[in-house]
Amino acid sequence: MEEIIRVENLTHTYGIGTPFQRSAVEDLTMSVYRGELLGLIGHTGSGKSTLIQHLNGLLKPTEGRVLLDGRDIWEEPKKIRDVRFRVGLVFQYPEYQLFEETAYKDIAFGPTNMGLKGDELDARIRASARFAGLDESLLDKSPFALSGGQKRRVAIAGVIAMEPEVLVLDEPGAGLDPRGREELLEHIRAYHRERGNTVVLVSHSMEEIARYADRIVVLSRGRTLMSGTPREVFAHGSALMRAGLGVPQPTRIAMELRRRGLNVDPAVYTVEELRDALLALRKGGAR
Amino acid sequence: MMSTIIQTDNLSYAYPGDEETAATVALDGVTLKIERGSFVVVLGHNGSGKSTLAKTFNAVLLPGGGTAYVDGMDTKDESLLLEIRRRIGMVFQNPDNQIVANVVEEDVAFAPENLGVPTAEIRQRVDDALEAVGMTEFTLHAPHLLSGGQKQRIAIAGVLAMLPECIVLDEATAMLDPMGRREVLNVIEGLHREKNITVVLITHHMNEAEHADRVLVMNDGRIAMDGTPREVFSRAEELAAYGLAVPDTVALLRALKASGVEVATDALTVEDCAAAIVAAFS
Numbered sequence: 359m360e361e362i363i364r365v366e367n368l369t370h371t372y373g374i375g376t377p378f379q380r381s382a383v384e385d386l387t388m389s390v391y392r393g394e395l396l397g398l399i400g401h402t403g404s405g406k407s408t409l410i411q412h413l414n415g416l417l418k419p420t421e422g423r424v425l426l427d428g429r430d431i432w433e434e435p436k437k438i439r440d441v442r443f444r445v446g447l448v449f450q451y452p453e454y455q456l457f458e459e460t461a462y463k464d465i466a467f468g469p470t471n472m473g474l475k476g477d478e479l480d481a482r483i484r485a486s487a488r489f490a491g492l493d494e495s496l497l498d499k500s501p502f503a504l505s506g507g508q509k510r511r512v513a514i515a516g517v518i519a520m521e522p523e524v525l526v527l528d529e530p531g532a533g534l535d536p537r538g539r540e541e542l543l544e545h546i547r548a549y550h551r552e553r554g555n556t557v558v559l560v561s562h563s564m565e566e567i568a569r570y571a572d573r574i575v576v577l578s579r580g581r582t583l584m585s586g587t588p589r590e591v592f593a594h595g596s597a598l599m600r601a602g603l604g605v606p607q608p609t610r611i612a613m614e615l616r617r618r619g620l621n622v623d624p625a626v627y628t629v630e631e632l633r634d635a636l637l638a639l640r641k642g643g644a645r
Numbered sequence: 646m647m648s649t650i651i652q653t654d655n656l657s658y659a660y661p662g663d664e665e666t667a668a669t670v671a672l673d674g675v676t677l678k679i680e681r682g683s684f685v686v687v688l689g690h691n692g693s694g695k696s697t698l699a700k701t702f703n704a705v706l707l708p709g710g711g712t713a714y715v716d717g718m719d720t721k722d723e724s725l726l727l728e729i730r731r732r733i734g735m736v737f738q739n740p741d742n743q744i745v746a747n748v749v750e751e752d753v754a755f756a757p758e759n760l761g762v763p764t765a766e767i768r769q770r771v772d773d774a775l776e777a778v779g780m781t782e783f784t785l786h787a788p789h790l791l792s793g794g795q796k797q798r799i800a801i802a803g804v805l806a807m808l809p810e811c812i813v814l815d816e817a818t819a820m821l822d823p824m825g826r827r828e829v830l831n832v833i834e835g836l837h838r839e840k841n842i843t844v845v846l847i848t849h850h851m852n853e854a855e856h857a858d859r860v861l862v863m864n865d866g867r868i869a870m871d872g873t874p875r876e877v878f879s880r881a882e883e884l885a886a887y888g889l890a891v892p893d894t895v896a897l898l899r900a901l902k903a904s905g906v907e908v909a910t911d912a913l914t915v916e917d918c919a920a921a922i923v924a925a926f927s
Contacts (some may be wrong), residue, residue: 402825
């Protein structure tokens with residue numbers, strides 16, 4: 359697997375020399391592999407937001423480096439803007455960034471700054487809207503006349519429109535109801551499959567990460583706690599819970615069943631897997 | 646004292662439209678009674694009217710049609726507003742939007758100060774409120790430097806300083822991570838248990854209803870379901886139709902039952918679910 363982004367011994371300290379000095383990220387090393395859908399988990403204060411702002415050069419490392427395609431993104435500081443076209447970042451509650459008169463114009467902002475115009479620009483806008491699950495009929499409307507969920511799709515479309523090699527989404531489902539979350543995540547998964555690019559999904563929802571991520575990196579207190587496939591990571595349920603993180607509910611149920619003497623594989627993380635594991639146990643003669 | 650603390654009679658509300666859009670009907674004839682000391686969870690997908698309903702409970706919004714009563718007082722009566730808001734405290738979704746002071750204790754003191762409570766009593770109320778939410782060590786801290794869960798606990802303390810009978814939480818955990826959500830819920834559950842405060846929790850997180858007495862499901866501005874958590878969560882297809890999902894515990898039990906295992910399907914918590922499975926397997 360090829361690395362597209364490598365974070366090497368990254369430290370970021372806020373408020374150096376003031377009473378509020380604090381290293382949000384400390385000596386952190388992690389990789390993002392080309393083409394994967396990476397899940398990034400960490401509690402509030404774990405350094406997640408700081409870390410992702412380093413991936414597209416919004417923040418500069420206090421120590422350490424961030425490599426994109428093997429090159430330090432700060433090698434030529436004047437060209438840092440180019441990094442932001444290649445690594446697209448969607449902040450939490452992105453609807454707050456909308457500013458244009460129409461959804462169409464708002465989505466156009468990024469690609470226009472990249473030099474697109476005419477038919478190419480139009481096609482790019484419409485394709486991005488489609489990827490984000492935004493109905494074309496909404497493109498002429500003012501973003502402020504749209505519902506919260508629709509606004510969010512406009513904001514996501516605006517970043518997708520720059521065709522970033524790496525798309526980073528910070529809690530894209532935050533504040534949406536279960537159905538809204540599911541629809542949005544399905545769109546992101548479909549986008550990832552169709553475009554074949556790399557997606558980094560930051561989430562608090564273990565169930566969501568379990569469902570969509572190929573690989574997971576767990577952050578705790580500014581460092582990488584562990585990384586691996588969902589199966590590998592959720593097998594360390596106790597360690598995750600000790601770090602103040604959740605595990606998917608099915609995994610917690612499996613852990614509780616084991617505690618009560620049922621020999622269930624604790625590395626299950628969906629309802630379907632746990633059901634199958636229990637049915638198999640029954641067939642094999644449970645006790 | 647009346648046993649009903651909040652009552653609505655055929656309550657309706659529509660958000661006004663503009664040149665481009667028609668008015669949006671948010672509540673379409675809601676009639677309900679909330680008993681003192683109860684723990685009610687109101688579930689519903691976004692747009693179901695649950696937040697609008699919550700805002701009519703202490704006159705943040707006034708009914709478009711029908712009536713809302715707090716402790717027998719009509720919320721449309723302006724002269725009773727202070728009394729109504731003394732009884733019903735509200736905590737909103739965005740932790741940052743509820744901070745008004747630079748120091749935690751000043752933020753918590755805001756309401757009693759405005760209510761003209763004597764200074765010595767304010768001190769007592771602030772200290773008691775911060776203790777009730779487990780934030781005593783942050784008394785002199787800067788509120789904006791706290792985590793989301795901590796900020797929401799300060800918001801709750803600010804409400805508690807009014808000695809309300811009822812706290813309405815309008816998606817108060819939506820912007821928090823699991824740990825912050827747990828903190829806030831623990832505080833709320835504790836307040837209900839120990840001080841008998843009536844709790845109305847608006848949310849779309851099913852598992853927050855674990856310890857509720859009663860669950861109301863809203864859909865299209867109406868109450869679609871009303872019962873105990875067990876009763877409501879046993880109706881999975883209906884919940885799905887209303888844009889909600891059963892917790893994974895119930896989903897697992899139902900999946901096992903559908904595959905032929907004789908198991909109870911109404912256990913909500915992880916512990917009860919595991920117990921039900923172990924019982925079915927022995």
